[in-house]
Amino acid sequence: MKHNFGAGPCILPKEVFEEASKAVIDFNGTGLSILEISHRSKEFEEVVIETERLVRELMNVPHGYSILFLQGGASQQFAMVPMNLLPEGAKAAYLDTGVWASKAAKEAKKIGQVEVVASSSDKNYNYIPKDFAIPADAAYFHYTSNNTIYGTEIFEKPATSVPTVVDMSSDILSRKIDVSEFDLIYAGAQKNMGPAGVTLVIIKDELFHKSGRTIPTIFDYEAHAKAGSMYNTPPVFSIYVSMLNLRWLKAKGGIDVIEQENIVKARTLYDEIERNPFFKGTAEVEDRSRMNITFVMNSAEEEAAFLSLAKERNLIGIKGHRSVGGFRASVYNALTITSINALVDAMREFEELNKK
Numbered sequence: 575m576k577h578n579f580g581a582g583p584c585i586l587p588k589e590v591f592e593e594a595s596k597a598v599i600d601f602n603g604t605g606l607s608i609l610e611i612s613h614r615s616k617e618f619e620e621v622v623i624e625t626e627r628l629v630r631e632l633m634n635v636p637h638g639y640s641i642l643f644l645q646g647g648a649s650q651q652f653a654m655v656p657m658n659l660l661p662e663g664a665k666a667a668y669l670d671t672g673v674w675a676s677k678a679a680k681e682a683k684k685i686g687q688v689e690v691v692a693s694s695s696d697k698n699y700n701y702i703p704k705d706f707a708i709p710a711d712a713a714y715f716h717y718t719s720n721n722t723i724y725g726t727e728i729f730e731k732p733a734t735s736v737p738t739v740v741d742m743s744s745d746i747l748s749r750k751i752d753v754s755e756f757d758l759i760y761a762g763a764q765k766n767m768g769p770a771g772v773t774l775v776i777i778k779d780e781l782f783h784k785s786g787r788t789i790p791t792i793f794d795y796e797a798h799a800k801a802g803s804m805y806n807t808p809p810v811f812s813i814y815v816s817m818l819n820l821r822w823l824k825a826k827g828g829i830d831v832i833e834q835e836n837i838v839k840a841r842t843l844y845d846e847i848e849r850n851p852f853f854k855g856t857a858e859v860e861d862r863s864r865m866n867i868t869f870v871m872n873s874a875e876e877e878a879a880f881l882s883l884a885k886e887r888n889l890i891g892i893k894g895h896r897s898v899g900g901f902r903a904s905v906y907n908a909l910t911i912t913s914i915n916a917l918v919d920a921m922r923e924f925e926e927l928n929k930k
C-alpha cells in the first residue's frame with residue numbers, strides 16, 4: 575500500500591476512485607461514459623444539482639449564497655475576485671502569508687489598488703501575522719486560510735466589518751466553518767475536494783457586480799450563477815468525482831467527524847516531530863496547520879537518508895516545497911491514520927538506526 579502525502583493533486587478515497595473508474599466505462603447505466611455524455615443531459619444536470627446540494631448541506635451554506643463550479647483553478651480566482659469586487663478608485667486589503675497569498679495580491683494590483691495589511695515574509699512565512707488593522711474603507715479583505723507550502727493555518731476569521739474573501743483551497747471541508755462570516759470562499763478542488771479541473775466558489779449574491787466594471791462574461795460570477803455553472807462546458811468529470819467524494823464525506827458523518835479525525839491525525843504527527851530528536855517543525859506552534867505538516871532535520875545528509883527510508887516504506891510525496899525545504903506531509907481528509915502511523919513508524923525507525 576502506498577501512503578500518498580502529496581500536497582495536490584491529492585489523495586482521494588479508494589471507493590471514490592473505484593466508482594469513478596466504473597463511470598468512465600458506463601455512467602449510471604446509460605451505456606455512455608461520463609467522459610462523453612452531454613453536460614446538458616438530464617443525467618449530468620442531476621450530478622451538478624447533487625454536488626451543489628452536498629456542498630450546501632455539508633458546509634451548512636445559508637440562503638443568499640450561490641455555489642459555482644468553475645475552471646481556471648484557484649489562480650483564476652486571484653484575478654476574478656478583484657475584477658468583480660474592486661471598484662475603480664477603491665482599494666482592497668490583502669494579508670500576505672505566503673506565495674499563494676502574495677500571488678493573489680499581485681493579480682489584484684493589476685486591476686486596482688491593493689493595501690497589504692501585514693506580512694510574515696520576514697520569517698519565510700512560518701507564522702501568521704497578528705494585530706494588524708484592516709482599513710474600514712477597503713472594498714474587501716482577502717486572506718488565505720491555509721498556507722499549503724509553509725504549514726500554517728488561520729482558524730479564526732480576522733475581525734473586520736468589510737466583506738471578506740478567503741482562499742480555502744487546502745483546508746476546505748477539513749473543519750467546521752461558519753459560511754455566513756464570509757462573503758466569498760474559493761477553493762481549487764484538487765487539495766481536498768476532488769480532482770484538478772474544478773474550482774469551488776461560494777459567493778454571497780449581494781456581491782455580484784460590486785466592482786461596477788465591464789468584465790468579460792467568462793469572468794463574471796453572476797453569469798456563471800445565472801447559468802447554474804453551465805455558462806460554458808463545465809469540467810464534467812472533475813465535478814462528478816467531487817460529487818462522489820462529497821457523498822463519501824457525508825456517509826462518513828460529515829465535517830464534524832472528519833474534523834475530529836483530522837485533529838487526531840495532525841496531533842499524532844506533531845507529537846512525534848516534537849518527541850523525536852531528529853526532526854523539527856518549521857511553523858510556529860500556535861499557527862500550525864492541520865492539513866500540511868512541515869518539518870526539517872539537522873542536516874541535508876539526514877534528510878536525504880530519511881527520504882530514501884520513506885521511499886522504501888511507501889511514503890510518497892513528503893519532500894518539502896523548495897522554498898521551505900525538508901519535508902511536508904499533507905494529511906488531507908482521505909489520508910487515514912494508518913498512513914500517519916506508517917510515517918511515524920519510519921521516523922522512529924530512523925531514530926533507532928541513527929542514534930548514538
Ligand SMILES: *Cc1c(COP(=O)(O)O)cnc(C)c1O
Nearest residue numbers: 647648649674722741743744762
Ligand atoms: C494550490 C493552491 C493554489 C493554486 O491553485 P490552482 O488551482 O493550481 O490555481 C492557491 N491557493 C492555495 C492556498 C493553494 O494551496
